[in-house]
Amino acid sequence: MCTFKRTRFIPLLITVLSLTLLKASTANDDLKNRVRTYRMANEHAIFQEYFEFLSIPNVASDRENIRRNAAVLKMMMEKRGINTRLLEPPSGNGAPAVYGEIKSRGARRTIVFYAHYDGQPADPSKWIESKPWEPILRTASLEAGGERIPISAYEQEKYPRARIYCRSSSDDKAPIVSMMAALDALRAAKLTPGVNIKFFFDGEEEAGSPNMEAILLAHKDLLKSDGWLIFDGPVHQNGQKLIYYGVRGIITADITIYGATRDLHSGHYGNWAPNPALMMSHLLASMKDEDGRVLVEGFYDGVEPLGEEERAAIARLPEYDKTLMDELNLSATENPGKQLGELIMLPSLTINGISSGFVGTQARTSIPSTATARIDMRLVKGNDPYRQFDRLKEHIRVQGYAIVEHEPKDEERKQYPRLARVTTRGGYKAFRTSMSLPLSRDVFEAIQQVSDRPVVEAPTLGGSVPLSFIPDIFGVPVIGVPIVNHDNNQHSENENLRVQNLWDGIEIVAALMRLR
């Protein structure tokens, strides 16, 4: 149910009808101006709500806090009159999705607005001047010397480069707050949404959405729609707004290699005892060459070729690699000679972390007893997650390793000179929506009409969103409409949101709510 009570619809409908007599672009200019007027008058209040939401730690595995997030989000929606439900995982184990619905009279389409309210884990020791779940406002980015100011001191004209620092400030609470503010702005402008809206807020996206498919299947009727809009990921690095029609899939692998049953003194046993840190180095080096080419057999097999339309879109992508290299202080990239835009159309293998023994002030002259690495493999259309994982395991076997999935027993350690525990926390495949569908064109035009610069169309986003089962289950298109800045440090320390992206995001959301 929605904020827009039936009794209010009559005058609103008249407004809407009279507006449709104007040209579409005028209508959108008008929409943009009316949303902006509302936002400019309510910035501090928007911050206030946003900061309260950000203050709740939101790692999916932190059961207590993730439920506090769901409860606060439910209240934010109910405050706006949206009838809201928590969709619990049928397994009984996990965070609920937060669901809400707005019915719009005369709507031709029902669109699901998707975002996620959980975030990545955070290492507080790496955050500068604030804690991961302590939102603060700065006059600019940390790198640009931004200084902390109170919300009350914010003025858009004075601080056009202001940023908010907090875990999930970008990924992915910004879109949720944009939706709430867009609803308020439409209401203040006495405008109604043009489509039926179903909100679906995942609470476990950063944990790989282990329950989402089951939740969708359990509520297949409730979640019927004509398409999903995914509010996740960043806009183009050069600041142009962006639409993506697909995402890469992903599967992760955790690898542990075993040496002696205890750490050994490197003096008494160096040259003699096997060193899992060295073994891991050889193993990881065997997986990918120094140019970035993955050496796992069959790794690039089965990739679905790009269509003409997608090739054209890639060719139209703004050239940005040089700027990005400069920004990141890089003098070379992997797969030299190829552009980022092409490279994300291929599967990838990334070492996310290695840990063995101790370094720095904790270092000791020992031979570590284990070495652990974590890898992620991004997948494109045509890759099956578990087939890719099996290829990785086969590669490890070819390097001479016996593979187990459990902590190995003494007998196993005695039996195999090379022993690796290889497990996955699961994964999901990629999806790609056709760029020529009516919904694809309508979304593009809606966003273009609230934008000053050309909107970039990416056939695939480099990142992953665990939503490939949406087209599988519902047979409807899925389109990504990111709003946050690319340099937001998502998944790292000092995650942040450029405030202007929040303001632009509210206008994007409002335009999409006003789709017909």
Next chain:
Amino acid sequence: MCTFKRTRFIPLLITVLSLTLLKASTANDDLKNRVRTYRMANEHAIFQEYFEFLSIPNVASDRENIRRNAAVLKMMMEKRGINTRLLEPPSGNGAPAVYGEIKSRGARRTIVFYAHYDGQPADPSKWIESKPWEPILRTASLEAGGERIPISAYEQEKYPRARIYCRSSSDDKAPIVSMMAALDALRAAKLTPGVNIKFFFDGEEEAGSPNMEAILLAHKDLLKSDGWLIFDGPVHQNGQKLIYYGVRGIITADITIYGATRDLHSGHYGNWAPNPALMMSHLLASMKDEDGRVLVEGFYDGVEPLGEEERAAIARLPEYDKTLMDELNLSATENPGKQLGELIMLPSLTINGISSGFVGTQARTSIPSTATARIDMRLVKGNDPYRQFDRLKEHIRVQGYAIVEHEPKDEERKQYPRLARVTTRGGYKAFRTSMSLPLSRDVFEAIQQVSDRPVVEAPTLGGSVPLSFIPDIFGVPVIGVPIVNHDNNQHSENENLRVQNLWDGIEIVAALMRLR
């Protein structure tokens, strides 16, 4: 000054003279029995003093606690009437050595008894059922299911496999407590030392003894002697007592490789952004092959060949590799086909630790911005520490890296596709004393005569003791006389001492104090 006041010397001298009329072995049997009788009557009190000493955290860089250790040690010595001094580092920065002296009438020799009172750092999260500096007594090792018992419940016959768990329980406070107990035992038996004793207790050994050479030079006269006995390292793995005539040297290297200035989302930048974790894997793999052969050019150059005497001693070493592999759950070793005893006569390169990004529950799908590794290189006679370090740096350069010693600036990161920070916390060379010197033979016989099994002679210990400057400065022999069990987890979590080794250690120390 000593505990043995002149007035007491007359009857003691008579005893000593009458004892020398007996055969040496009988004299030593008698010494062993008298020391043992004292120890058996005083075990709980010895534990008490030992536990109080162990309870003080003793990482050299922990300035406050390391001085508390020095103060307590000074009191332990003064309680026994030993005139004690703290020898401060001339640099004014570091932990003092604790020095004490016992003069023995008619002594022909002056011997320095060396041990160190500092210990390795410790990660409390890896210690089982106790904290690193919370000494506890167990009925047996953790692996053998040993259970915690109070000191008061200890009986040697009931718990012959008892162990004490605590950082530095073996490395290297056990020898210090053995020396104190041996002095008490001699006094109770109305026996005097046969040599002048100088105690030298280093407070920074695990930090590489950065100040020791300067302290020795500053107190060259005070520390004059006929030889040093180094109480550090473990006895043979099979439990036989051991003497070593040399130690390996060591030099460490800290290596950091740089990628982008911040961690990057592996989806948006995977396949494109350089990954320092992958680069580090390639670099480390290039240093040492999978059989354990070091590939750094010139690494094995300059090693001083072994003499006939040393070859013979190595050939006599007990065969123990198979047992050790079984104990450590290993099915293969580095440098296959060669025995541990031979391999420690060669320089080694060991990865002590690697850290990049995050693994396990902290893992995130990012490309880490840096990767850090710590390496130690053990050195044998003929290796110069800084020449070996330079060879490692040259190897890194040959792999295409520009090397800096500081945290690199943005311009440097932009300039070099491969950039490594390579530093060392210093190191020191190996030493080796001739096995045929009179002191070498006397030490061997003294220990053999308090031992039931043959004493093993090792030309070199695998571990390192930063004492190569002793023969350089004083021109006197340096001999290692370890007392602790080999499976003591020194430098790792759950360090422990087999209680029987402490009892045997008291007898070894007493025999060495009774050298003529």
